[in-house]
Amino acid sequence: MDKINVVGGNKLTGKVRINGAKNASLPIMAASLLATEPVKINEVPPLKDVGTMCEVLSHLGCEVRDSLPGEVTVNPTNVKNIEAPYHLMRKMRASFLVMGPLLAKQGRARISLPGGCAIGSRPIDLHLKGFSSLGADINFGHGYVEAEAKGLQGNRIYLDFPSVGATENIMMAATMAKGTTVIESAAEEPEIVDLANFLNQMGAKIIGAGTDTIKIEGVDELKGTDHTVIPDRIEAGTFMAAAAITGGEVLVENVISDHIRPVIRKMEEMGVEITEEASGLFVKSYDELAPIKLKTMPFPGFPTDMQPQMMALMTKIIGESSVTETVFENRFKHVDELLRMNADISIDGRTAQVKGGKMLTGAPVKASDLRAGASLILAGLISDGKTEISDIHHIERGYYNMVERLQDLGANIWRNEEFLKEAVNNS
Ligand SMILES: CC(=O)N[C@H]1[C@@H](OP(=O)(O)OP(=O)(O)OC[C@H]2O[C@@H](n3ccc(=O)[nH]c3=O)[C@H](O)[C@@H]2O)O[C@H](CO)[C@@H](O)[C@@H]1O
Numbered sequence: 001m002d003k004i005n006v007v008g009g010n011k012l013t014g015k016v017r018i019n020g021a022k023n024a025s026l027p028i029m030a031a032s033l034l035a036t037e038p039v040k041i042n043e044v045p046p047l048k049d050v051g052t053m054c055e056v057l058s059h060l061g062c063e064v065r066d067s068l069p070g071e072v073t074v075n076p077t078n079v080k081n082i083e084a085p086y087h088l089m090r091k092m093r094a095s096f097l098v099m100g101p102l103l104a105k106q107g108r109a110r111i112s113l114p115g116g117c118a119i120g121s122r123p124i125d126l127h128l129k130g131f132s133s134l135g136a137d138i139n140f141g142h143g144y145v146e147a148e149a150k151g152l153q154g155n156r157i158y159l160d161f162p163s164v165g166a167t168e169n170i171m172m173a174a175t176m177a178k179g180t181t182v183i184e185s186a187a188e189e190p191e192i193v194d195l196a197n198f199l200n201q202m203g204a205k206i207i208g209a210g211t212d213t214i215k216i217e218g219v220d221e222l223k224g225t226d227h228t229v230i231p232d233r234i235e236a237g238t239f240m241a242a243a244a245i246t247g248g249e250v251l252v253e254n255v256i257s258d259h260i261r262p263v264i265r266k267m268e269e270m271g272v273e274i275t276e277e278a279s280g281l282f283v284k285s286y287d288e289l290a291p292i293k294l295k296t297m298p299f300p301g302f303p304t305d306m307q308p309q310m311m312a313l314m315t316k317i318i319g320e321s322s323v324t325e326t327v328f329e330n331r332f333k334h335v336d337e338l339l340r341m342n343a344d345i346s347i348d349g350r351t352a353q354v355k356g357g358k359m360l361t362g363a364p365v366k367a368s369d370l371r372a373g374a375s376l377i378l379a380g381l382i383s384d385g386k387t388e389i390s391d392i393h394h395i396e397r398g399y400y401n402m403v404e405r406l407q408d409l410g411a412n413i414w415r416n417e418e419f420l421k422e423a424v425n426n427s
């Protein structure tokens, strides 16, 4: 099994370009099922999750090509299958996003239930509430959820929590429903806006994406289009945190600052200097930073997907910082691993208190999920000695060439296989 090894101590300097957003690419790829013609999607990051979505779409009958870097073409004109099986669903929860488009276009979908994951139970009740409000019959059996509708009918749908996935799934289903659908208490994340822009380019009639009320006027047909996905705000934030934790100076290119305003503001509260430049954000950090309190919230609040990375950063700061996680019920799995690296963190319910300033020590640790893995890399960048991170397939779900890009910034980081290759070359 591959591992990522990090030896701490190097300040990061240089520049790094941010890839297209995983969390925008996945729903947009799913939405391509709605088209009557091929769609081309640009700046799609070559991640494991994107590969899984390609597999799901191919399984359903789409012709998927990803021959050029960052460019995915989906031809959905021959889709006949309506089933997303367990072996694909278990790799990635976001596969559930094909349900809305299948229901709208094919009138039926049979999707393996996604189940829980390392950051919480992650139910799909709000997705299903939306589909039944649009007139779908929902049934469960043998680990699958089946939805069927003879023509969806627009409706008013109130989400009890502004779920990103439910907003996306319902928005996609409603594009071809009869009449008007209004999603209230909708998620406002930038990825929702990108998806709505993509759908509108295809001929959908969606207004209000990016606010808490989204209105969708159903249309009969959606055409093909050519779309470029937005930059990945979480990848950007992670590299900003890498610069910040090492006291480095890094230009993070291809970022939309408004998408990561809360991350910028919280880092500035710590004393990190962030300058908006034409090509991106210049991050300049210092050895001494100030402790802060942080609370995750749906957008425009602080993103939960940056919480573990910020916690790693807090371990360096002398004094007491705190993190309150309000979005996911169990997103503190990285804490046990950070403790193994000599961090001083205690958890009380949904809040973690971080007593920072103790020297971290490298240790063998395990990535329990994607962002937990990122936080361990960041901690490794300032630890004394070697940190060896296992279960790195989680990290590769969401970060492309993380190791190489950190190396380019001056980090002492390598994958086991490269280390072995080097050892063989030198022998
Ligand atoms: C592929 C993708 O875009 N993933 C992102 C998406 O996940 P995802 O779309 O799964 O996240 P949601 O916004 O749906 O989940 C937020 C909260 O709502 C709860 N919930 C959700 C749906 C539902 O039907 N019932 C319910 O109770 C979840 O358990 C969780 O506690 O948004 C999350 C919150 O910003 C991010 O962390 C993920 O990176």
Ligand SMILES: C=C(OP(=O)(O)O)C(=O)O
Pocket (backbone or CB within 6 Å): 023, 093, 094, 305, 370, 371, 398
């Ligand atoms: C939680 C995440 O992704 P997913 O919803 O795909 O699990 C994430 O990107 O941090």
